Amino acid sequence: xxxxxxxxxxxxxxxxxxxxxxxxxxxxxxxxxxxxxxxxxxxxxxxxxxxxxxxxxxxxxxxxxxxxxxxxxxxxxxxxxxxxxxxxx
Amino acid sequence: xxxxxxxxxxxxxxxxxxxxxxxxxxxxxxxxxxxxxxxxxxxxxxxxxxxxxxxxxxxxxxxxxxxxxxxxxxxxxxxxxxxxxxxxx
Numbered sequence: 001x002x003x004x005x006x007x008x009x010x011x012x013x014x015x016x017x018x019x020x021x022x023x024x025x026x027x028x029x030x031x032x033x034x035x036x037x038x039x040x041x042x043x044x045x046x047x048x049x050x051x052x053x054x055x056x057x058x059x060x061x062x063x064x065x066x067x068x069x070x071x072x073x074x075x076x077x078x079x080x081x082x083x084x085x086x087x088x089x
Numbered sequence: 090x091x092x093x094x095x096x097x098x099x100x101x102x103x104x105x106x107x108x109x110x111x112x113x114x115x116x117x118x119x120x121x122x123x124x125x126x127x128x129x130x131x132x133x134x135x136x137x138x139x140x141x142x143x144x145x146x147x148x149x150x151x152x153x154x155x156x157x158x159x160x161x162x163x164x165x166x167x168x169x170x171x172x173x174x175x176x177x178x
Contacts, residue, residue, distance in 0.1 A: 082150040
């Protein structure tokens with residue numbers, strides 16, 4: 001199952017840790033604070049547990065959006081002169 | 090059909106215009122730059138056309154994620170001391 005994970009995390013350090021975690025587990029970055037990842041439900045629960053621990057004491061909201069094959073095919077990306085630059089990482 | 094619209098737009102003014110547009114058409118704000126909206130495919134195409142015109146000449150990436158009823162029920166939100174504050178608007 002594919003999941004899109006988007007997150008609002010105000011603390012730079014915590015946000016960086018979450019971003020690296022999502023990259024490590026094979027996430028593809030689709031927004032500055034958004035990844036798409038192929039994983040099963042158990043892996044998702046584990047990931048959210050880790051993120052919850054990372055967020056401890058900080059403000060943040062993380063949303064895991066499941067994406068079935070049918071919806072996946074209908075996903076639309078509108079891009080204007082856009083690239084996620086290294087300096088943003 | 091529900092759609093989640095998430096956007097990375099660097100220009101503050103353009104981003105504000107997009108946010109107001111999404112609120113005007115009944116979007117519920119779920120992230121700083123993310124809304125969930127109930128609309129049909131034709132309305133989505135119209136919306137993306139408008140956003141494309143707003144973005145003209147600027148950098149940005151907008152993603153429209155379709156969400157079937159089944160996936161909608163499995164969406165997970167992890168919130169930590171979080172609220173989208175007025176001053177962020």
